[in-house]
């Protein structure tokens with residue numbers, strides 16, 4: 001099974017792919033949306049592994065259930081990005097408005113799922129609660 005480190009690498013790789021595709025934004029904005037979604041997916045899997053020791057996510061439906069129950073703060077935007085990615089692959093022609101929406105969802109997901117390093121004790125806080133889990137410093 002892919003582990004935490006693998007997901008950590010893939011989330012960066014997929015974001016870099018999206019950025020690379022963005023150098024020709026009109027032509028590849030559908031694949032920019034798709035690679036943003038897959039980067040977000042690996043942010044989720046990495047977080048589930050690291051914060052909840054969930055190392056096996058079977059498929060998209062399984063992941064959506066975990067996000068709904070354990071990460072309610074990103075549930076809606078994750079689904080928006082999921083459906084934009086599906087539309088990019090199978091249904092619609094994707095343009096600048098959809099890409100802008102996907103970038104906004106992605107930025108919010110990344111912000112919530114990126115660990116916060118405590119400036120006082122250096123602890124890597126996985127859950128963004130506003131306070132350091134170790135020393136209580138307001139983050």
Ligand SMILES: [Zn+2]
Pocket residue numbers: 118119120121122123132133134135136137
């Ligand atoms: Zn601390």
